[in-house]
Amino acid sequence: METVVWSKPENERVGTPLLVMMHGYGTDEQRMVNLFPQLPGEFTCAALRGPMAIGDHYGWFLLDYFLANDFADVITATNKVFSWIDSVKRNHSSVSLLGYSQGMAMASTLLRLRPEGFKATVGLSGFVLDNDLLALSESFDSPPPFFWGRDKADPVIFSDAIEHTEEWLNKNMALTARTYPGMGHRIEPREMADVSAFLSFYVLR
Numbered sequence: 001m002e003t004v005v006w007s008k009p010e011n012e013r014v015g016t017p018l019l020v021m022m023h024g025y026g027t028d029e030q031r032m033v034n035l036f037p038q039l040p041g042e043f044t045c046a047a048l049r050g051p052m053a054i055g056d057h058y059g060w061f062l063l064d065y066f067l068a069n070d071f072a073d074v075i076t077a078t079n080k081v082f083s084w085i086d087s088v089k090r091n092h093s094s095v096s097l098l099g100y101s102q103g104m105a106m107a108s109t110l111l112r113l114r115p116e117g118f119k120a121t122v123g124l125s126g127f128v129l130d131n132d133l134l135a136l137s138e139s140f141d142s143p144p145p146f147f148w149g150r151d152k153a154d155p156v157i158f159s160d161a162i163e164h165t166e167e168w169l170n171k172n173m174a175l176t177a178r179t180y181p182g183m184g185h186r187i188e189p190r191e192m193a194d195v196s197a198f199l200s201f202y203v204l205r
Contacts, residue, residue, distance in 0.1 A: 003049035004084070005029050007036040016044040017119065017203050018092040020085060023050065024101025024126070025059040031100065038192035040200050044092065050102075051080055060106050071131055078109050085117075094119040096203055098195070100187060101126045101156070111146075112138040120202040121173075122147045122195055125154055125185050127161040128168045138172070146173035147198040149191045151183040 006013070019039065021032035032047035039045055050058040052073070061073035089095050096119045099107030104126025111121050112134050121144060148169055150157075169175045178194050 002051070003029060005033050005047045007039075007043070007045035013044045014091050015093055016042065017094045017096065018089065019043045019045045019096050019098055019199070020081070020107075021045055021047045022060065022081075022097070022099040022103030022106045023047070023058070024103055025063055026054045026057045028058050032098075032103075035098075035187065035192060038189060038196065040196050040204065042204055043096075043199065046088075048081065048084070051077055060102055063102065071133065074105075074109060074129065074131075077106065078113065081106065081110060082114070094203060096120040096122070096199065098122040098124070099126060100124045101185070105129050108146075109134065111144060115140050115144055118144065120145045120147070120199060122149075122198065124149050124187055124191065124195075125151070125157065125183075126165075127157055128165040130161070130164045130168075140172055143172060143174040145198070145202040146175050147195060148175060148177045149194065150179060151181060151185070152179050153181070154183075154185050156185040 023029055023031045029047040029049040036045050050060040052059045052061060060077040062070060085095060095117060097107040097110060104123035105128065107121050107123055108128045111118055123146065146169060176198055180188060180191050183191065
């Protein structure tokens with residue numbers, strides 16, 4: 001990845017659990033950097049910048065209003081993140097994922113393609129891709145821990161995507177699902193408190 005912001009200096013990262021953080025569509029890594037203080041201090045957090053320019057900001061792959069995408073773009077972005085993770089994971093005790101909005105689609109796709117590679121996954125105000133090729137390739141020996149946080153009245157994520165996401169997560173994941181009325185398409189401290197508890201339980205204990 002061309003741009004990565006770390007929560008710790010290099011000499012403090014070795015042996016720590018790594019949390020790979022992916023922002024939403026039409027924003028950038030600073031959205032994730034702002035969350036660093038609300039996450040457990042034991043983690044090294046890495047906020048990645050999506051590789052695709054979206055105006056003056058960034059994304060992971062092109063989307064339309066109905067969240068339709070070109071799967072080739074998805075795989076290209078996914079492989080870039082895999083390559084980056086492979087270059088740093090030897091320095092860390094484990095790797096976990098956190099994705100917001102479109103970043104949740106990225107995090108869940110990474111997990112589907114490499115289920116043994118991640119300790120825990122967090123998805124915030126986002127969705128899981130409805131894709132037949134992914135569905136054919138995925139195989140989970142046991143359900144991975146997954147946190148899904150959202151507002152049921154989120155105005156951004158299309159209802160069909162929410163329906164598919166809920167069905168897929170309940171079928172395949174050891175799911176912790178929380179809703180936050182009035183939050184909208186945002187991330188709030190009450191949600192991050194639950195995320196921190198989830199990560200502490202599944203990664204740090």
